[in-house]
Amino acid sequence: MPTYGFAIIFFTKNYIATFTSPNVKLVILTITFIFTFILPTANALILLKMGRIKSLEMETSSERTMPYLSAALYYFALFYLFYNAEFPNIFKILVLGAGLSILLTVIINYKWKISAHTIGIGGVAGALLGSIYRLQLDMSFFLMLVILFSGIVGYARLKLNAHTPSQIYTGFALGFFVELLLMIFY
Numbered sequence: 001m002p003t004y005g006f007a008i009i010f011f012t013k014n015y016i017a018t019f020t021s022p023n024v025k026l027v028i029l030t031i032t033f034i035f036t037f038i039l040p041t042a043n044a045l046i047l048l049k050m051g052r053i054k055s056l057e058m059e060t061s062s063e064r065t066m067p068y069l070s071a072a073l074y075y076f077a078l079f080y081l082f083y084n085a086e087f088p089n090i091f092k093i094l095v096l097g098a099g100l101s102i103l104l105t106v107i108i109n110y111k112w113k114i115s116a117h118t119i120g121i122g123g124v125a126g127a128l129l130g131s132i133y134r135l136q137l138d139m140s141f142f143l144m145l146v147i148l149f150s151g152i153v154g155y156a157r158l159k160l161n162a163h164t165p166s167q168i169y170t171g172f173a174l175g176f177f178v179e180l181l182l183m184i185f186y
Contacts, residue, residue, distance in 0.1 A: 001120040002075075002098050003033045005127050006091065014137045016088055028082075028091060035078035036098070040071040057162075061109050068106045068116070075099030090135065093186050094127050097179040104174060115163045115171035121150045122175030129176075130183020 010017050010025045017025075044067050047053045053063040079095045101119050108114045128143040154168040163171075 001124050002036045002095055003029060005094055005124050006032055008124075008128070008139065008142050009090065009131070009137075012137070012139055012142065014135075014139070016090065016135070016137070020088065024087070028087060031081065032078065032091075032095070035074045035081075036071075036095075039074045040067065043067060043070045043074075061113065064109050064116075065106060068102055068109065072099055072102040072106065075102060089186075090131065090183075093182050094179065096186070097127065097182045098123055100182075101175050101178045104178070108174075113163065113167055114174070115154070115157055115167050117153050117157055118150065118163075118168050118171035119175035121146065121153050122172035123179045124175075125150060125172075126176035126179030126181075127183060130180045134183050 006029055010020065010029070020028075044053070044056060044058075047066060048056060052066060054060075058064045058067060075095060076099045079092060079099055082092045082095055098120075101123055102116075105114060105116055105119055125143065125146045128139050128146060131137045132139055132143065150172060154172065157163045157168055158165065
């Protein structure tokens with residue numbers, strides 16, 4: 001989701017996209033994709049191969065803990081890299097929010113199953129609304145698209161019987177408010 005969020009920022013007309021060089025955009029997108037998709041996916045596949053998880057669906061709480069913790073670690077490592085780089089603060093805030101959302105997911109996962117899919121898409125929606133508010137970026141069209149996709153993701157999770165409606169709504173709200181509040185107050 002962070003890669004999608006950054007791509008929206010880079011490929012819309014706004015001052016961040018205008019004043020960020022194409023090389024820096026490529027570096028940010030590539031590093032973000034590696035830390036938020038490639039490494040967590042590789043970790044899940046290794047855990048699957050080792051027999052620590054039974055399937056990539058990770059149906060039990062105990063199966064989700066290690067992949068979520070490692071994903072959070074990768075996100076915080078990415079935040080650390082961005083924090084020490086001369087990148088616009090928005091990218092640091094968004095990665096921090098995603099890492100915090102995953103960490104909260106780990107904690108919630110001990111007592112209750114929550115939809116990580118809707119946490120992710122909710123985070124993108126919260127980040128977009130926060131960007132519109134804080135940075136005065138005109139991304140309302142993309143916010144509407146993300147809200148539409150959020151509904152599709154939530155519906156798909158319900159149709160697959162992967163979650164209850166409360167797990168879907170709570171997941172979306174968690175991702176949304178973590179990102180939105182960080183965008184407003186960080």
